[in-house]
Amino acid sequence: MREIKRNVYYVGAIHWDRRLFDELIPLPDGTSYNAYLIKGSEKTALIDTVDPAMEDVLIKKLKDVKIDYIIANHAEQDHSGALPRMLEKYPDAMIVTNPKCKTILMDLLHIPDNKFIEVKDGETLSLGDKTLKFIYAPWVHWPETMFTYLREDRILFPCDFLGSHLATSDLFVTDESKVYEAAKRYYAEIMMPFRTTIRKNLEKIKDLEIDIIAPSHGPLYDNPEFILNAYRDWSSEKVKNEVVIPYISMHGSTKIMIDYFVDALIKRGITVKPFNLTETDIGELAMALVDTATVVVGTPTVLTGAHPNVVYAVYLLNALRPKVKFVSIIGSYGWGGKMVEQITEMLTNLKIEILDPVIVKGLPEREDFEALDRLADEIKEKHRGME
Numbered sequence: 001m002r003e004i005k006r007n008v009y010y011v012g013a014i015h016w017d018r019r020l021f022d023e024l025i026p027l028p029d030g031t032s033y034n035a036y037l038i039k040g041s042e043k044t045a046l047i048d049t050v051d052p053a054m055e056d057v058l059i060k061k062l063k064d065v066k067i068d069y070i071i072a073n074h075a076e077q078d079h080s081g082a083l084p085r086m087l088e089k090y091p092d093a094m095i096v097t098n099p100k101c102k103t104i105l106m107d108l109l110h111i112p113d114n115k116f117i118e119v120k121d122g123e124t125l126s127l128g129d130k131t132l133k134f135i136y137a138p139w140v141h142w143p144e145t146m147f148t149y150l151r152e153d154r155i156l157f158p159c160d161f162l163g164s165h166l167a168t169s170d171l172f173v174t175d176e177s178k179v180y181e182a183a184k185r186y187y188a189e190i191m192m193p194f195r196t197t198i199r200k201n202l203e204k205i206k207d208l209e210i211d212i213i214a215p216s217h218g219p220l221y222d223n224p225e226f227i228l229n230a231y232r233d234w235s236s237e238k239v240k241n242e243v244v245i246p247y248i249s250m251h252g253s254t255k256i257m258i259d260y261f262v263d264a265l266i267k268r269g270i271t272v273k274p275f276n277l278t279e280t281d282i283g284e285l286a287m288a289l290v291d292t293a294t295v296v297v298g299t300p301t302v303l304t305g306a307h308p309n310v311v312y313a314v315y316l317l318n319a320l321r322p323k324v325k326f327v328s329i330i331g332s333y334g335w336g337g338k339m340v341e342q343i344t345e346m347l348t349n350l351k352i353e354i355l356d357p358v359i360v361k362g363l364p365e366r367e368d369f370e371a372l373d374r375l376a377d378e379i380k381e382k383h384r385g386m387e
Ligand code: FEO
Pocket: 074, 076, 077, 078, 079, 141, 160, 216, 217
């Protein structure tokens, strides 16, 4: 147990060598599942649990502490998965959560109805000399998510929200630039599709007096404005003078176009981030999508459509709903294909303008490079006034 404030303890588990989350998201820096113990003068509460793979760590840290309440801010199993074991060890403990989270926990973990205390938005729970306030914060990133606020110590426990996949022995943030990158990656992968609700939830907590933010992944923030400002920026409508280029080239024609186009954009003062999808960490690509004004997809033709790796990247682009404003497609084909239609039809979630694609038969020729220059000119014009 590590003390955060008097009678408030970190009891989570650090998963140093986990490298994949949800069998999808790369974890280059591992992660942690943060749980917290709050000992009031009358009652003791545990805030969230840990991933089932690490439940022994939590149980060992808690030793023989008597737990009255287990607060469930979120039903996803990396925080709730140890609940069944906790209820075995602490048969008198009650799970405190909102009705939506309760039903999901009952479905996912088969926890019986009589183990729950339901709380309303804004309701408080006294532990004696400490008071917990529950703040509904749906859709960051599931429908049942909520925050818990420890009033006397001015600590906000927002679960996934504001967190980072970062295994570190530091209890609090010490290296802000490192945590900024990890938190941005986390935001991009997990939170970005919910930008509108993120803004609402930031607004909802704006008047709370917060000394510490204690998320359920990564280090705690004793400078809350650091992460709140980052979230305000990422979830805003502001985009940067950047072009992200996810691409594949099979026989080199598309690569020649990409190389030429990257140089054309650089010459025009535009920041360019190309991602060769044969080796891209999708978390890096997701991070680049957070602020970019434009995405240009580069693809050869496979059968009648885009390369499958490009289709995967475009699927992610649509699913993650970044605030990108402009999209175009460049690429090459041998004898025909419908990759432009295929890609544009996949982007139904985005409010974008499609800029004229540059699709070439075989190797690009002089007029194709001129078309790439025109596309670069158009992007420069569209980006006018952006940082
Ligand atoms: Fe960290 Fe949505 O679970």
